[in-house]
Amino acid sequence: MNMLKIIKVTQLDYYDNIYITCSDDSIERGDYIVAETKRGLELLNVVKGTYEIPKDNIVEPDGKFLRLATEEDLIKFKSNEEKAEAALEFCAKAIKDEKLNMNLVNAKFTLDMKKLIFNFTADDRVDFRALVRILATRFKTRIELRQIGVRDEAKYLGGIGPCGRAHCCSTFLGDFVPVSIQMAKNQDLSLSPSKISGACGRLMCCLNYEDEYYEDARTKLPDVGAKVKTPAGIGRVIGINILDLAVRVKGSDDYIEEYGEEDIDKLEVVK
Known part of the structure; x- marks a missing residue:
């Protein structure tokens, strides 16, 4: 069986599990690394050190490991964050000037600053070609505008849920899982949208956590009214x-x- 060595990593500014190839067996959880991903050169945090999986178990890795991060890389990342904040303000003003119906979420430079990525939400498709030209002229780098969903927006922005803890999606939940209204019914929860919806306006991801137990328990109990x-x-x-x-x-x-x-x-x- 063909095996592939990979590591599980996440972003530093929000939790988003990705998998990249890595032949270095010394990489461990908690290490900071530099990798070439689909987005460009990135500084990432290792969630799970080097391990092997069958090639058939992964569709395509998100990138490849280059090296362990240095102190200079960490300083560069912080500097890029400050520049990205300034870029966010400029882009927001440009969107207003161009009268585009889009909600800007965040901005991020790749580690080498060869690409500037803006994430936004919108109800419909947006023709942002003029905006890209304005941004490219201002920042002299490759511009990428990515339309994301409301769940991704909540992940990027973060916040506190009704439980009093930080949003699952922005702290440890690397991948979104399907959530249905039946899960709320299984737990005898109020079906009021304000009670079972998260900050994103969709059903709370935590409804899925104990659903297996509730489904199993219900098979042992008679229905109300029986x-x-x-x-x-x-x-x-x-x-x-x-x-x-x-x-x-x-x-x-x-x-x-x-x-x-x-x-x-x-x-x-x-x-």
Whole structure:
């Protein structure tokens, strides 16, 4: 089987897992490296050191390892960040002058400053050819404008979620996972958009984290409203507690009994 040596890395300014080829077995988690990626020359942080995978398990690496980063590289990166902030302000003014319907998110220079990348969101396609000419004339480098989605925007900008912690997408969640409204239903959460939506306006990524447990737990519990036969007689399920695997049953005499995990097997659903 053909094997490929790679490392898992992320950006320094936001969390975005990418995989690059690396034949140096000494690279470890926490190292700063310089790599040639699809975006250009980048300074990256190693999330997982050199390891082998079958070539068939990866479609195409995002780039290749060049060398370990030096102190000068780190200083250069910080300097580029300051220049990118100034470029962001200039671009925002140019967008306003050109009356373009786009929302600028951030700007970033590659490490060698051969490319300046602007990320933006927009409801529709934008003809930004005139803007590119203005930016290229001003900064004397290659300009790339990338239209991103609202989830990526939240990742770039960061923020605090309703849980009180920093957004998952901008701290540790390197890849977005599919999230559905059924996951919220499985957890008996309010389906109000304001309760289950993140800063991006889409369903919160964390709905996916425990969904497997909730799906499994639901198979062990009768549905609310189901008629069940209990040791005390026939009753109707009026509530379930998925976390404790408990069921509340109301009997014909209106007496309410709770059955815990050890008693669930004693309940028989009556058709």
